[in-house]
Each structure stands twice: as C-alpha cells, then as structure tokens.
Amino acid sequence: MSLRSLMLLSFCVLLAACSKINQENYSKISAGMSKAEIEQLLGSPNECSGALGMASCTWGDQKTFISVQYAADKVVLYSGQGLK
Template sequence: MKLRSLAMLSFCVLLAACSKVNQENYSKLSAGMTKAEVEKLLGSPTDCSGALGMSSCTWGDKTSFISVQYAGDKVLIFSGQGLK
C-alpha cells in the first residue's frame, strides 16, 4: 500500500512540474501573437469567454494562472499570478 501511495504522490508532483502555466512560458507571450501561437505554447485554455470580437482565456487555477485577452485573433494584453 505504501508503494502505491508513493507512486501516486510522485505522479502528482511530476504532473505539477510539467505544467505549462509557468514563468518561463509567461515570458514568451507577447502582444500580437495569434490564438494558435498561444495555445501551442500553453495548451488548451481552462476557460474562455467573449463577445463582439473580444475574448479572454485563462490557463491554470485560482492560485496559479495566466490570463490572455484577445482582440479578434491577436493578443491584446496578458497577465499572470502565482507563477513559478
């Protein structure tokens, strides 16, 4: 049973370490990037919403996230919190 718990804990730590929501990827974002370029860098967003040609997508959770606002298909502004 201990081996199973240790394996599960190791998997969770490894999964967290592989997150694309990190300072390194945040620093690669820039205004004017396309949605496709951002998704190639960060993967599929956790949540998106929008209207009238403007949209906002978020990657991560409440404690560690990257938020990107688009005008059409291009990054307008972006922000991050709790990135490591």
C-alpha cells in the first residue's frame, strides 16, 4: 500500500471517529435551545425544511441521525437513531 493510500485511509477513519452525530452531543440538546446553538454543537444540517415559523432539520444519514424540530428558531422536539 502506498503512503498516499495509507494517509487517505487514516484520514477517513479519523473523520468517522470524530462525527458530531453521537449520543454525547444528543444528550446536550434541550428544548428551548436556539437554532444557532444546535448548529454550533452539530455543525450544518444535511437537510432542512419548514414553513410558517416551523422547521425540521436532520444531521446524519438514514441509519444514524439526529432530527430537530424548531418553532421560531427554538427547539421544541428532537430525536435520534443509531447513536453511539
């Protein structure tokens, strides 16, 4: 294996190990937090949708994710799946 391939593999392993989508960060979420506070904790969401002052944002993928629902940019509901 070339040095370049080894470095790329190491980077991918580190990136996966440093995911912000985990049980520790999920436990820091609470109702009333602002959208900015959640994005500081989890980073930019993978997907967001909303209308009329309500929004729903998701971080992660279909197997491992955190989903947060906002009203007026404040957390009202949140859920997670597959978190470690």
